[in-house]
Amino acid sequence: MAAESFRWESGVQRSWSSLVESNGHLVDSSGSALLRKRRRAEAPGAVRRGMIRYLYVIVDRSRSMSERDPVLRPTRAAATSSLLTEFIHAFFTQNPISNVGLIVTRDGVAEKLTDLSGSPRAHVEALRENLSTSGDASLQNPLEMALTLLQNIPEYGNREVLICYGSLSTTDPGDIFATIAKLKRARIRVSVIGLTAEMQIIKTIVRETGGSLGVVCNVDHFKQLLEGHLVPPPTSGKRASMRAEFVQMGFPKRLQSSAAVLGYERGKMHYLQSGFECPRCLTRASEVPSSCAVCTLQLVSSPHLAQSYHHLFPLPRFTEVPVEEQAGRCSGCDTEFPAAAAAMAAEGGAGGAAGAAGAAAADEALRARYQCPDCKKFFCIHCDIFAHESLHNCPACT
C-alpha cells in the first residue's frame, strides 16, 4: 500500500465485507476500529499535571459557521454544538474538580454565554439554545474577554482557552499581538481547533502561549482532537518551578431526610430533600462540586478527586505478544485465546487482493495477546482497551 499514493491506483477496497450481523446489529469484524482505539489510549508516562483546570471554550458563531460543509453535517455550527456537548460531559467526567465557561463571537464582538462552573447542565443548555450565526468572527475580542475573566483565578489553577474557529479571517479592534503578549504574561494556554484551514495568526497565538493546534479533516478527527483536550496538559515553563501549594477544600456528608431542609441551589435558596452539608458552616448545598454559598469553601467529594488520580498514575502500555498454540485464557475476561492455526484458516476466505494484506495484519493484532509489564499476565485486545480507556488499572495486579 505504501507504493500507491492515490485511491484510484490501489485496488477496490470492499469495506462492506468486514461488516457482520450479530444480534440484530451490524458489527465491524475487521478489527481496524479496535486497533485505532488501542493506539489512541496511549499512556504518556508520569508527568506533572495541573488537575484543577479553568477552561473557557470560545465558539465561533459567524456567517461561515452556517455554511454547508461536506465534512461537518448539517452545518458547522450544529456539528460543533453536538460535539462540544459530548466534550463537556466527558470533560467533567475526567476532570470533576475543574470549571468550564462559554464565550461566543459573532458580528465582530464577543459575548459571554455562561460563567465558569463545575456542572455541565448550564453549558449544555446554553449551547443548545444559541445556534444563531451572523456577521464576522473576531479573535481579539473573545481573547480579551477570557483574559479579564481568568485574571482572578488563583495560582494553582490551570488557565486554558479552547477556540473552535470556522472563519478564514478575523475582525479586531486593536493590536492582537499586544493581546498575545498579555495572554503570555498571564500564563493562559490557548489551543485552537480549526474547522476550515490553518491561519498564520492562529499558529502564532498557539505557539506563543504553548497550546496545541489542529485542523479537522472529518468528524472522527474532530472528536479525536477534542479528546486530546480531556487530559490535563503537562505543567511547563514558569509554572513547573512553582512549589506546590495546599488548597483548602471541604468534604461534605450527603444527608437525606424525609422533611425538606432549606439549602442553596445554584445561588438561590430552595427546600432540599437531600443535600450536602458544608463541614465548616453546616449549610446545605444541592450539588457537589461547588463552592459553599455562605463561607465560599470549595466542596468536593472524595470520588471526584479519585476520578482525577488516573491522570497522575497512568497504566503502562501492555506489550504485544504473538499468539501461540495452547495460549490459555485471558486473565481479564477469561475467554480462550484462539490458537494460531485457527486464525490462518479464517483469513483464507477474506476477499480482495489489496484488502487481504491489511486485513491479515489487523486480524493478527486482534488475536495477539497483550502482556502487563508488572504482573506478566496476558489479556485479549478487548480487555486491553477496556483497561486503558475506562478501568485505568491492570485487572490481575494485586
Add this chain to the structure above:
Amino acid sequence: MSLLTVVVDVGTARWSTRRGHDELVSLKGTFEALVIFFSAHLLMHRQNQLRVVASHESGAVVLYPSSGGPTPSSMKTQVMAQLEALLGGGGSGGSSGGGAAIASALSKALCHANRAKQANPALSCRVLVLQAARDLDSEYNTIMNCVFAAQKLGVVVDTCVLSREPSTFMQQAADQTGGAHVHLQKGKDAPAQPLLQQLLMAFLPSADERRVLQLPHATSIDLRAACFCHQVITLS
C-alpha cells in the same frame, strides 16, 4: 435477562480475624446461603447468567463457570469443589501480603461484563460484592477506578458488608452506580437479619424491578477523603 457476577471475599486471613468477635455468619454458612441465592437468580429468568469470582490472597479466581459445561443442577457442586480447591491448595502464596484482592476480582468481573455487553448490547449486568472484613486503604484507588468504569459501562454494583465495621468504600461504590448497600449487623434491640433474607430481598430483583420496590437505602453517605500519604480518613 441479566448477568449477575458475585465477588466473594474468601481470604483466609480476613475470615480468621472475625473469629472471636460476635460473628454473624461463618464462611460455610455464607456459601450455603449464597448457593441458594445463585439458584434463585438462575430461576428468575431462563436466560439469566451467573458468574462467581472469589477474591483470595493468591489473587482472584473464577469459581463458576469453571471449565466444563455449566448446568444449574451441578452448579452447587462446581462452586463448592472449586472453593475447596482454592482454600485447601493455595495457602498464603499471595503477593498482596495478607490482603485480599477485592479490587482485582472486581476488575475481572468488569472486564467480563464489558466483553459480554459487546457481544450482546441488550444484556443488563450487575455485580454483587460481599466483603468479609474491613476496608484495605491501599485499595482505595483501584476500587474507585473500578466504580467509575462500572458507572461508565452502566453496570450496577451492589455491596454487602459482613464485618462489624462499616465500609466507606462499599457505600460509595453502591451510591455512585445506583446499587443497594447492606451492612449486616445487629440492631440495638433486634437480632441480626439472616444473610439469605437480605440477599433475596435486596439483591435478587433486577434494576427494572427495583424501581417499584421499597429497598434499603443509605441515609447518610460518608464522602470524606483519605490522606494521600498515610491513608488516614480526614476528620472534618
